[in-house]
Structures are given as C-alpha cells and as structure tokens.
Amino acid sequence: MKSLLRQLGGRAAAPYLFVAPFFLLFAAFGLFPLLFSIVLSLHQWDASAGLGAMQWVGLQNYWYALTDPWFRSSLGHTFWYGLAAGLPQHLLALPLAYYIHRRLKRSRNFVVGSYFLPYITSSVAIALIFSTLLSKDFGFINLILPGTPRDWLGDADYAMPAIAFVVFWRYLGWNLVLYLSALQVIDESLYEAATLDGAGPWQQFRHITLPLLRPMIYFAVTMTIIGSLQLFDEPFILVDSESGVAPAVMTTAMFMYRMAFSYGDFGTASAISWLLFLVIAALSWGNHRLFGQAGGEHGR
C-alpha cells in the first residue's frame, strides 16, 4: 500500500493523479451530457418510461422544431433582444471607456465600479426591482415618463423594449470594463507621437485607438452574441409565464426550457438546443470574419 502511494506520488504518475478528479467530473457532467444530448435529439422519448423507451426518429425533432411557428417566433425575439440590447451596449461602452480612460483620474474607480455593479448582481433581484419600477399603475418609470401610463410588462409592444433595456442596463458595465482594460495596455507614446504629427482627438481615436481595440471588440462582441442568444433569466422573471404576453416575448432558451420541463419532450428540446448552437456558431464565425482576422496581427 505504501509503495503504491509513493508511486502515485511519483513524478510520472503525479500529473495524471492531479488532473483525474477534474476530468472525472468533467466527463460525467460536461462531456457525457453533451454527447448524450446529440443522441437524445435524434430520439423521441417519454422520460417517465425509462431509457428503454427511447425511439429513434432521425432528424424528425429538428424538422418539427424548424416548422414550429413558436420556435421561429422565439428565434425572432432572441435576435431582436440581441440587437436591441447588445448593439447599444457596445456603441455606448466603447466611447464611454475611451472618455473615462482619457479624462477621469480620481473618480475613475468609483465610476467604473458603479457601471460594473449590475453585472455581478443577482439577475432575479434585478428583474424583481425592475418589475416594480415598470409596474403599470404607480411604477416609478410611468411616473417620470410623460404621457399616459403604459402597461410595460403586460403589453407585448412594450414588454420587449422593457426587457431589452434591463438586459442592456445589466451588461453595459461589463463591456465598459472589457474596453477599459484593453485601452490601458495601449502605449501612451503612440498618442504623443500622433499629437506631434498634428493629429486631432478624433483622428487619434480613429487611427490609433480603434485599430488597437479590434481584438477586444472581437472578444466582447463574441461574448455578447453567445450571451444574448441564450437569454433566459430576465424575460423569464419579468413576464409571468402564465400571462397572455408570455408567448410574445419568449426567447428560444425559454422555449427549450418549456419544451423539456412543461411538455416533457426532451428530444425536441435537445434538438432546439443544437439548432440554437448552430446559430451561435454561425454568428460567431461571421463576427470572426468581421473583427477577428486582422486582430490576430496585434497582441497575442
């Protein structure tokens, strides 16, 4: 026994011993489920009847999802949220980070911290406070906005923008911090040289900052794509799933959840998750074509 232990503690075996616990868990709760979900997506299965009841149906689940109007509308909503919440995140975070980097000295930590706070706070707590602020009768937001009070979360036309705003509010600071951390590694002497050459602030931003930020833009936009296509928490809590508007604001991740846990159709739900994965992969690839390639020349 002792010699076995010594051997295990020896140099040749040690690395395997050290990575083993991680990879055991990784195999059981990461890799196996992933592979199993591919298998699952090709089967029809009543989960309550045990594994033996799995029935091979080929691509039928995928076909079923693709022809389902709810799936398509959920995908439409997901894209809409991605654009309405995601795009302004970057359009605002980048100039904001630039301004903070160049102008703010003493108040910087405080400002950045405040903007970052929503990102680390519980999505449930945030959704709950927003549902009181957005409440139709005496909600604070109706109180400060002019015009007749709107039923922000009970009317599909308003619920989508309201949800998008909450998502935007939550992730703006995260992007700000990403851009700020990239700005901090840009060599100051580049700006000094540009100033000597007579370049104005706009030219410096356009020809020094933007190109050097490209790898970070690539990373940050990729994160936004991956995150917003999986949007679940905020719409799930802000709009009650029993209410009439729920189908009109449902994201694909919510649809998948409902397919699995309300209807017990795990096969179709798995097919939906892989379809969504394909969409994410395609968009990430497009983003790579846009921002990723030239980015490889700098940094790294």
Place this chain on the structure above:
Amino acid sequence: MAAKPHGRWIAALLLGAGLLILVAPFYFTFVFATHERAQIFSAPPPLWFGAQFLGNLELLTERLPFWRNVGMSIYVGLMTTALNLLLCSLAGFAFAVYEFRFKRGLFACVVGSMMLPSFLNMIPGYLVVDALGWIDQPRALYIPAAAGALGIFMMRQYIASAIPFELLDAARMDGCSELRIFRSVVLPLLGPALGTLGLITFIASWNNFVGPLVVLRSVEQYTLPLALRSMQSPNNTEWGALMAGSAIAMLPLLLAFVFFAKRLVAGLTAGAVRG
C-alpha cells in the same frame, strides 16, 4: 489638446445621468425594502427609507423558510467554491509544470468547453443528476459546478507565471513527494489566485438561477433567487417583503464588491486579456 469646454460639460453630464440610471434600481431596492406594498405603489412612490423593514422580514419568514434559503445559498456557494478551488488548482498545477502524454489534448478539451454555450448542457445535465437520484439535493448544484474550465485556465496561467520552478526542484531534492510539493510549496503561494477565483465562483453560485430552477423541487431546498421568485404571484405579491429579500440577496455582493473590486474585475476579465 484642450477639448472645447462645453463639450467636456456635456460628456460629464451624460456620464452622471448614466450613473443615476445605473444606481437608481439598487437604491429603490433598499428603499422599497423598508415600505409596505401599499406605499410602494402609491403616487409618488417612496423616495426615502421607511420603517417597515422588520415587518417585511416577518412577512418574508411567514411565507418562506427564508433563513433556510439563505443558508442553502451560503452552503451551496461555499461547497462549490471549495471543490472548485481544490480541483482547479490541482489540475492547473499539473498543466503548468508537468509534461505528460495527452496533455495538449486534455487542455484543448478544457479550453474548448469554455466556448460551448452553457444551455446545451441544461437538459442532459438534468437527466444525469436525475439518474444519480440527486434531484432536490444541493449536491446536484455544487458537484457539477466544481468542474469549471475557467478555473483551470486561470490557475494554470497563474502558476506558470508566479511559481519559480527551481523551488519545486529544490523540494524534490529534499525528498518531497509531488503531492507534498503541491500542498506545502505551491498551495501557499496561490493565495491571490485562489482568492480571485473563489470570489468569482461564489458570486456565480450565489446568483445562479437556472441551475436551481431545473434541479430543486421543494421550497425548503430552494436557494435565494429561486425562493424570491416563488414569492412572485400575478395578483398579490408582497412587494415590500420581496424587496427586503432582494436587498438581502444583493448585500453580500455589494460588500464583496466594495472590498475586492479590483481583484474581482481583474479575475472576471482574465479570460479576455490573455497575453
């Protein structure tokens, strides 16, 4: 290059307005936590703290096993963090200092899994937990969460850059086993990295909503986010009590942020700015 003065004012004004919009919901959570439902939905809504906090807390504990839910969140958070730190520092150590067969392949596996959207795992992950008979048990949350790829990545980077390898050789000359080297030489030097990773892991676990939503069933087992959501009903939600609960859910994070802001930001952006 002196910017035009009024341009600077406009920028500062926009920044201030942004700050107000960002901080207001936090402020209202804490203000509403001290008011009754009727006051929250009066016009104008309360803008300053009231005296109803203890009353709200009482309501909360009537409707929910609230303190048990808080305890659950703490327990799951601590277990996730402890396991994650142990497994990730061990594996990160192996990836940083040893050469072994399949090393590249295994590491590629880890990094690759970081790219996969997490919801792909939701259904089959639930089925695995179900097959193990772990439904409605906290271990269904902390055991799967212990295999975090980000942790391995961070630990490997840190160990490779912060631990002088001569130290390891010296320990070997003194007859230390590899496990002993890890425990007595490497682990004590990992303080800052463990602190950062621990903070991130705990916060993620504390805020996790979908995981508990899928695997927990009974209200006694609920973590805080799930417990709060279960109080929300279409007709008579006790908003004051709910806001008191939200405030309690937010408070530890606000405190952690005040004390460890720098470390937290550095850790969270570590994946983004790899050298």
